[in-house]
Every structure is written in C-alpha cells, then in structure tokens.
Amino acid sequence: MMALEIILGKGESGNEIKWMPKNEKNPHFMVVGTSGSGKTETLKAVVHELSAAGVPSFIVDFHQDFDDVADNVLDFTNMTINPLEYAPETPEAAMYKVSNILKKIFALGVQQEGALQDAILSAYRDKGIDIRSMERKDAPTFEDVKNILENKAEYLKEEKRSSQTVETLLVRLRPLFNTGFFTSKKSTIPFKNIFAETTVLKLKNMPTEEVKYAIAEFFINKLKYELYARGKTDKMVLYCIVDEAHRLIDDKSPLNDLLRESRKYGTGVILSSQRPSDFSDTVLANVGGIIAFQCRLEKDAIFVGRQMGINFEEIKNLTEVGTGFVNLSSKSGNEKVKITPLWKRKGMKTVKKERKIEKPHETVQKEAQKKEENKKEDDQVEETPKQERNKIPEEEDDAIYIRDEYKHFPPLLWLVRGLKAYFSSVKRGALFAFAMGSAYSFFELRLAAALTAAFLLSATAIGFMRSREKK
Numbered sequence: 001m002m003a004l005e006i007i008l009g010k011g012e013s014g015n016e017i018k019w020m021p022k023n024e025k026n027p028h029f030m031v032v033g034t035s036g037s038g039k040t041e042t043l044k045a046v047v048h049e050l051s052a053a054g055v056p057s058f059i060v061d062f063h064q065d066f067d068d069v070a071d072n073v074l075d076f077t078n079m080t081i082n083p084l085e086y087a088p089e090t091p092e093a094a095m096y097k098v099s100n101i102l103k104k105i106f107a108l109g110v111q112q113e114g115a116l117q118d119a120i121l122s123a124y125r126d127k128g129i130d131i132r133s134m135e136r137k138d139a140p141t142f143e144d145v146k147n148i149l150e151n152k153a154e155y156l157k158e159e160k161r162s163s164q165t166v167e168t169l170l171v172r173l174r175p176l177f178n179t180g181f182f183t184s185k186k187s188t189i190p191f192k193n194i195f196a197e198t199t200v201l202k203l204k205n206m207p208t209e210e211v212k213y214a215i216a217e218f219f220i221n222k223l224k225y226e227l228y229a230r231g232k233t234d235k236m237v238l239y240c241i242v243d244e245a246h247r248l249i250d251d252k253s254p255l256n257d258l259l260r261e262s263r264k265y266g267t268g269v270i271l272s273s274q275r276p277s278d279f280s281d282t283v284l285a286n287v288g289g290i291i292a293f294q295c296r297l298e299k300d301a302i303f304v305g306r307q308m309g310i311n312f313e314e315i316k317n318l319t320e321v322g323t324g325f326v327n328l329s330s331k332s333g334n335e336k337v338k339i340t341p342l343w344k345r346k347g348m349k350t351v352k353k354e355r356k357i358e359k360p361h362e363t364v365q366k367e368a369q370k371k372e373e374n375k376k377e378d379d380q381v382e383e384t385p386k387q388e389r390n391k392i393p394e395e396e397d398d399a400i401y402i403r404d405e406y407k408h409f410p411p412l413l414w415l416v417r418g419l420k421a422y423f424s425s426v427k428r429g430a431l432f433a434f435a436m437g438s439a440y441s442f443f444e445l446r447l448a449a450a451l452t453a454a455f456l457l458s459a460t461a462i463g464f465m466r467s468r469e470k471k
C-alpha cells in the first residue's frame with residue numbers, strides 16, 4: 001500500500017509541501033492561529049485528503065463548519081450516550097472520569113464536585129451495582145443522578161441543614177440535565193460507520209457551550225475504549241479532528257489520553273486552537289507536525305515560537321490568511337506554506353455532496369478514478385470569484401440538511417420544502433409567525449387551529465409537488 005501522503009500546500013518557491021504522518025515521530029498534528037487565520041479551512045482540506053486516501057476522520061464540530069467534507073452526521077437524533085455506562089472500567093473509575101470532566105467544564109467547586117461524586121455513587125448503588133466490581137449491569141443515567149441530588153436538597157432542607165452546595169450544583173448542571181440527550185441507559189454509537197467514512201459529531205444545536213464540550217468529551221472517551229477494543233495496528237485507520245480544542249485538553253482529559261495512546265491503535269489526532277498557550281508544553285512537544293498561522297496575541301506567538309524555534313515576531317507578523325509556518329518532526333527548521341484551501345483541491349467540484357457510505361477501499365479506487373478525470377477537467381473549470389467560493393451557497397447547504405435529517409420520513413421533507421417555498425428567509429418566516437400569532441389572539445381557538453392545519457397542509461402539498469419536479 002502507498003504511504004499516506006497529505007499535500008498541505010505550496011512553499012515560497014512554489015514547491016509542494018507534504019505531510020507524511022508515518023514519517024513523523026507520531027501521526028498527530030496541530031494547527032494554531034488567531035481567529036480567521038485559516039485553521040478550519042486547513043483542517044477541512046486535510047480531512048478531504050485523508051478521506052481520498054481511504055482514511056476516514058471523526059470530526060468534533062462545534063460550529064457546523066465541516067458539512068462539506070462529511071459523509072455521515074451524528075447528533076442527538078441518531079445517537080445516544082450514557083457516560084455512566086462503565087465498561088470496560090469499574091463504576092468507580094467511570095465516576096471519577098465523569099466528575100472530572102464535568103468539574104472542569106462547568107467550573108465546579110470542590111464541594112460541588114464532592115456532592116456530584118456522592119450522587120453518582122448512590123445512583124450506581126441504587127441499581128444494585130457494586131462500585132468496585134466489573135460485573136455488567138444496566139447503568140444508571142444522568143436522570144437518576146439529578147433525582148438523587150433533588151431528593152438530597154429536599155432532605156437537607158427538611159432537616160434544616162444547608163442545601164446550598166447541592167442546589168447550586170443542580171443549577172450549574174441544569175443545561176446538561178435538561179438536554180434530554182442523556183436519558184438512555186445504553187449508548188448507541190455507530191462505530192461501524194465512524195471507522196468506514198468521515199463522520200461529523202454535530203454539536204451546534206446543543207443548548208450551551210458547556211453541554212457541547214461535555215458531549216464531546218464523553219464521546220471521545222467512548223471512542224478511546226472502542227480503539228482499545230479494536231486492538232493495535234500499524235495501519236492508519238482513523239483521524240480524530242477537534243477544531244478549537246483548547247478547552248478540551250488537560251492532563252486528565254480523554255483527548256489527552258488519545259494523544260498519548262491512540263497511535264498504537266492506528267489513530268491520529270489533529271487539533272486546532274486560537275489559544276495555543278492554553279496547551280501544556282507536552283501537548284505541543286508530542287505532535288508530529290505543527291502549522292502556525294498568525295498569532296496576534298504576543299503571549300501565544302512567544303509560546304508557539306519557542307516550540308517551533310522561530311522568532312515570535314515572525315508568527316505575529318504573518319498577514320495572509322492560510323499562510324503560515326509548518327514544522328515537521330522529520331525535518332529540521334520551518335517552512336513557510338500557503339495552504340491549498342478545500343475548494344481548490346482535486347475532486348471537490350465533482351465529489352462534494354455526492355459521496356455516500358462507501359468502504360474505505362472503494363473510496364481509494366474512486367478517488368484514483370476521479371483524479372484521472374480531474375486532470376482533464378481542471379483546465380476547463382471556470383474560476384469563480386473568491387468571495388463566492390468562500391461562501392457556501394444556501395441552496396447547497398439546505399440540500400445536505402434535508403437529506404440527512406428527513407430522509408426517513410418524506411412528508412416532513414415535503415413540509416420543510418413547502419415552508420421554504422413560503423418563506424425564503426428566516427426573518428420573513430419569523431415575521432409571518434408573529435403576524436399569525438397576533439391574529440390568532442383575536443380569534444377563536446378552533447378557527448386558529450383550522451387555519452394552522454390548512455397552512456401546514458398546503459405547505460406539504462407544495463413541497464410534495466416541488467419534490468416531484470426535482471425528480
């Protein structure tokens with residue numbers, strides 16, 4: 001098999017700059033730079049190349065930036081996680097892991113953390129689970145933990161003792177308890193798909209930043225155990241991509257475990273951050289490659305400059321988006337690179353939204369074919385103005401959305417299409433809803449319901465007709 005080779009972009013003399021993960025001291029990679037400097041675009045380009053080479057990526061996507069490189073989207077509609085499921089550890093170990101993650105993300109105090117730990121242990125005991133045993137039983141859920149905390153607050157109040165710690169803990173964790181994401185006893189994560197095609201964990205619609213980070217960490221923790229279960233390999237089988245990763249990394253975080261151990265399991269990690277100085281020195285020292293774009297904050301530029309052996313002024317003074325210094329462990333010194341953005345890469349014009357679930361080897365074959373085809377096409381493709389290329393056209397964006405979310409229930413798809421035909425913009429839609437709402441408050445309830453039903457039905461009909469037109 002050909003060695004994995006990722007083209008990053010062009011050097012100053014027009015030379016091609018490549019990254020070959022297997023040549024480096026480890027397959028991990030880091031991209032740093034101020035907001036807007038080109039980190040996300042770089043990750044997308046790398047994911048695209050990896051996928052073309054038959055290595056799928058698992059992407060933790062906080063902002064819905066990665067739709068155009070995804071084959072498969074995970075969110076709360078098609079997956080559940082129960083972080084209290086303890087296999088392959090003991091319940092006690094799982095408790096420490098969960099409480100540590102929540103403590104960091106929700107900034108819990110020592111007493112709150114203690115109360116949370118007690119509640120998690122009680123939840124296990126209530127299910128008849130010995131916290132030190134490996135016996136497999138159905139785990140409790142966050143719902144159970146929440147109930148235990150609420151009962152405890154009640155009890156303390158009745159006893160006229162201070163319930164403040166427990167109550168503030170409940171308030172802190174409320175967004176987490178209220179998501180409804182953590183109500184299932186069993187995790188259902190489609191690992192088979194994750195290891196076969198590029199998968200995005202879509203967190204954008206989760207209620208708060210904290211909940212997003214918590215879900216990401218719980219997920220990465222599960223991924224880690226899945227890797228252990230699959231066993232060691234010399235082949236690269238997966239890349240785990242975390243854009244804006246600085247809030248997920250600390251000594252005890254699952255992501256840090258991945259950085260330390262995943263290479264043995266054929267898995268690389270690619271991180272980006274706009275606040276590199278939040279990482280410990282060991283994180284940067286442990287990646288096989290770094291790209292530094294402009295770091296406007298001197299503190300960050302100094303930190304990165306020290307790691308890469310460049311004068312910090314050079315990093316601070318980079319100006320062009322997508323141009324930075326690359327430092328690979330296999331080479332001495334740094335090279336300036338202009339990253340080739342996703343839209344200029346081979347295969348993008350034709351592959352973009354057509355990709356379906358494929359086995360990795362099929363992808364390799366297809367990409368080889370496409371490369372051939374593109375060689376011919378490339379010269380003929382018209383250049384679109386840069387401004388337009390940077391912006392993902394709305395229509396295309398919607399196409400993914402509709403396909404992924406509603407394909408199992410066509411009437412819903414028709415309804416969404418119809419509603420879209422009615423209001424081509426969100427603002428207009430909101431205005432219309434507001435106008436309808438005000439109108440209703442003057443009418444009788446039954447009339448209002450009939451009006452709504454008629455409206456929705458007509459939208460569905462229009463959507464249905466449009467769907468037929470499209471076919």
Ligand SMILES: Nc1ncnc2c1ncn2[C@@H]1O[C@H](COP(=O)(O)OP(=O)(O)O)[C@@H](O)[C@H]1O
Pocket residue numbers: 033034035036037038039040041042321322323338339340341390
């Ligand atoms: N290598 C590149 N070449 C051309 N344009 C780029 C490049 N990288 C990023 N851009 C553009 O610059 C803008 C910001 O890039 P982005 O990757 O979102 O930055 P960041 O993730 O660092 O905030 C986007 O509009 C993107 O399309």
Ligand SMILES: [Mg+2]
Pocket residue numbers: 036039040041243
């Ligand atoms: Mg970004």
